[in-house]
Amino acid sequence: MPGYKCLSDHELAVLLKEGEEKAFTEIYERYHSLLYIYAHKKLRDKQEAQDVVQEVLSVLWNKRFQLADDLSLTAYLFTAVRNKALDIFSHRKVEAKYLSAVQHLIDTSVDSADFLVREHDLKRLIEKEIEALPPRMREAFRLSRELRLSHKDVAARMEISEQTASTQIKKALRILKMRVGTGLWTLIMLYLG
Numbered sequence: 001m002p003g004y005k006c007l008s009d010h011e012l013a014v015l016l017k018e019g020e021e022k023a024f025t026e027i028y029e030r031y032h033s034l035l036y037i038y039a040h041k042k043l044r045d046k047q048e049a050q051d052v053v054q055e056v057l058s059v060l061w062n063k064r065f066q067l068a069d070d071l072s073l074t075a076y077l078f079t080a081v082r083n084k085a086l087d088i089f090s091h092r093k094v095e096a097k098y099l100s101a102v103q104h105l106i107d108t109s110v111d112s113a114d115f116l117v118r119e120h121d122l123k124r125l126i127e128k129e130i131e132a133l134p135p136r137m138r139e140a141f142r143l144s145r146e147l148r149l150s151h152k153d154v155a156a157r158m159e160i161s162e163q164t165a166s167t168q169i170k171k172a173l174r175i176l177k178m179r180v181g182t183g184l185w186t187l188i189m190l191y192l193g
Contacts, residue, residue: 004023009074010073012030012073013067016061017071024060024061024064031057031073032057035057036049038081038082039052039053043085053081057077059080060076060080129176130176132179133175137175140160141169144169151165151169152165154169
């Protein structure tokens with residue numbers, strides 16, 4: 001193949017366009033290292049640089065019959081490497097946005113899951129303390145808070161005086177506040193509405 005080494009880029013491009021494998025081999029040997037150095041300077045990644053060079057040279061061979069007659073081999077190859085590097089940069093940006101969105105989703109989900117667990121625990125604590133109330137007090141409290149009945153309606157349902165219903169509900173609130181502590185009391189009041 002010493003004859004091909006002496007050929008100009010233009011002559012090699014013409015032979016390549018005619019399907020000359022030896023012309024492609026010479027182009028490969030002549031440009032592979034230079035293209036790799038160029039790609040590596042752009043990408044700062046050995047494997048990506050190698051992949052880009054391989055892809056550009058493969059495309060050159062696969063599209064050899066479609067090459068322009070006045071093709072500048074050097075310009076074509078280096079432009080193709082630059083364009084592939086730009087594609088990789090664009091892909092990296094998209095990938096970074098995607099990963100950021102996924103991380104945000106994970107963080108949000110973790111925060112949401114943590115919140116849901118805490119909310120569930122709080123509800124269980126409230127239920128436990130409500131269940132510990134004396135039966136009639138518990139009934140008055142549930143009718144007042146869960147069914148949102150007025151003291152008058154609670155009294156009518158339980159067949160007790162309105163004053164007794166009011167007293168039972170106030171005692172229930174005082175007991176719950178004492179049992180769960182002042183810190184959680186605000187949350188409980190939000191929960192119970």
